[in-house]
Amino acid sequence: MHFLSSTRSRILTWLTALICLATAGSILAARQILLLQIDDSIDSALAQEIEEFQRLLNGFNPTTGEPFGDDVGAAFDVFLARSVPEDDEYFLALLDGEIYATSPIALPEALQFDDSAIARWSALSQVQQGQLKTPMETLAYKVYPIETASASKGVFVVAFSLTNRRQELRQILLIMSAVMGCAFLLALMAAWLVIGQVLAPLELLTETARSIKSADDELDQRIPVRGTREIAALTDTFNDMLSRLRASFASQRNFINDASHELQTPITVIQGHLELLGKEQGDRPKTLWLMQDELKRMSRLVKDLLLLARAERPDFLDLTMVQVDELMETIYAKAQAIAPRQWHLAQVAKVRIVGDRDRLTQAVMNLTQNAVEHTQPEDTIEIGSRLVNQQIHLWVHNSGSTVSPADQARIFQRFARAPASRRSEGAGLGLAIVQAIANAHGGTVALASSPGKGTIFTLVLPLEPPQDSAQP
Template sequence: MLYRLNRIYPPTNWHRFLLSARTRILAGLVLLVFLSILISIVLIREILFAQLQGRLQRSLQQEVKEMQKLIKGRDPSTGRYFGNDARAIFRVFFSRNIPSEDEYFVALLNGELYKTSSGNTPETLQPDLQWLARQAQTQESVPDTVTILGERFVYLTYPLPTIGPDRGVFIVMVSLSKQRQQIDRATLVAVNVAVFVTLIALFLAWLVIGRVLSPLQTLTETARSIRGLDQNLIQAIPVRGTNEMVELTITFNEMLHRLQTSFATQREFINDASHELQTPITVIRGHLEILRHTHQRHAEILELVTDELDQMSRLVNDLLLLAKAERPDFLNLEMVEVSQLTEDLFTKSIVLAPRQWMLASTAQVRIVADYQRLTQLMMNLIQNAVEYTAETDEIEVGSQLIDEQVCFWVRDTGIGISPDDQARIWRRFARGSNSHRTSKGAGIGLSLVKAIAEAHGGSVSVWSQPGVGSRFTVMLPIDPL
């Protein structure tokens, strides 16, 4: 079974496209534009309806005015005034006036339907005799609306001011439903045109946004191209224009320059420290070896000095390793068989000191890791266990697969660690209160363990009880390939 370490991978192209600033800006524009169109269409439609009703009422009043003007005139067939002859008034009016489209004239005489505009009387009007009867009794001319068999009308009733055996009522009405249908059709056309124009505008906006955000894309590509501390940091982004993006580009270039200077200083310090510290240590050790053979009486003192130099050399190496822990080239990744690594660690451990060594279990899994760094991590924990145990104490080494994670551990039955010390032992140069003066460590080993584990995307923890022992656990997350 093959596994690799769990790492944070960049999003896929599809997710990157959906989450990009360009897409989110365009999505905001789409939402804003379509909400504006929707609100505008609703408002325009209502305004058109209001204007329509006002125009229709003026049209109805105009027809009534023509009726009033006719009543005051003469009958062309007799040459005499109409007087109270309602029948003659209706006959002349209907012969002279032709209603416009969707407009209807209705004449009521003595409460019954007498005459309508020829050929265009609405079919819905015929069955509603109750409404006609109510209009025949009206005494005032007031515009109103009525729905007859699902069709909406706006109408104006005008009772003729005649006195005589015949009581006439004139009704002029317009189909509001058909007028609304015309507005709805016009609104639909406007919506289609607006959507089409908006789509073109959004496409152009997409291009403009891409051009505006192109410096950000350049920044992203430049940042992505920086794979190591020594590479590409000097690469500057071309500065174009005089807007906010230019300021951002200049700031980013200045940041790259500061990073380059900082990393160069760090490299110089590491190289200088390595040379300046290792060289005198080597020279001193060489002279001590000469003195050891020429002055036998000082052999014990020289042995102590040599041990201190060895400890200083280890300290220098550990400090250099910690300085490199944050570098991208810190790990040399390869396929590692966890079971073989665990067995190799156990083999190396049993020769360190006489203890009750135990190999608990080995995980049958392969991971992508740095074999040498993991060995260094575990050997630090094992060496730490050796220093704080006696010959009769147990030291257990093992590994296993737990919830898609590889777990390494080192358990001992030594003196343990106090609760107050368990949090600070991971800091550099920190030592537990139970540590003894003869320990060869400088308090950096557990800092190295933590740095190596985190470089692999994992973590390290400790459980300990004074007088019972300790267990150090390293968890490395994995995912199947």
């Protein structure tokens, strides 16, 4: 049973069964076709011999030059002298109920000793065709009774031995079966090797999957792409899955490390103030305010983490038609209340897109909050939108501090903050949330920062997000 449990063995078993059925069906069909051909050829030979005898009987006697007339015996003599029967073919001439003459080949025992058949044929008045079966053999025959004006009556019989023909057919079928059996065994051995080659990538996939647990070095394994189109596609998909698992495990590890580090600070602060709460009675209101502030910061952190976790779910977005110019005017009105800056609403694209209005508002507001944290009251913050190559660009531009190229590569990571923003009260999740919202809409976030020009964050979004971003 262990042999039949493998895919290779099951495929070979089914292949064997199908080939056996096909082979048996082919042999049976070939046997039936050959039997029909034998019967047709014998029927044609019987009809041909009777037709030749009829032509001779209706012609002239070569000895006298006169018609045969009632001299049936002479017609028998001339025909038997001229005609050479085929293998397993026999001629029998009956005259007045007795055997008058036969073909040179010795008659089979079925004709020599079956007096009842001779009597039955002699009494016929019409042409008859049939088979004569005996324990020894089977004969196919055709009887032609000859009518004359005299009292004598002649009967011409042509017979074929089916036994010999069918014996030859059995020999042919046995040889065919032996050849097909050998070919079948060779085909099975070849199929075993071919199936092994085809399934080799699948076995490698299985072994690789079994070896993978959670270690990062094991997730670095990749399977060589080879085989047919389907196997190659499966291998590519498996390798892509390994890459995603690798990235997921790394992100999970970093997330746990960063989250534990970020949460540890407010927890330590709260614990420290709780210890002081009972010792310093006069500072109790201040201590309570500090603990409440830390708890609020923890609450904001947890909400941001939950938001990032939901960003990978298909129901993250609530898609509707969004009028971009109205969206940007609303965001501009909200942004002015954040902090005193030189606010400007620049170019506004009057276009409609398919998106989540609340998530887009959250993304742009996060960018404005980030701009506020890196600017002074005298600095300028500009927001705007424009349509570029069937994509909508939503940007926030500030004239404050810039982001170094080294920090630009990591600033969108969770809990990542530029050195200048260490004074910020945020946990470093704002830009990660912006990127998650952009990715959910099928877009990206671009960053350009240089001295003298400031920093500009741009959400590049398609007019319609991909289908898998919609709610299920």
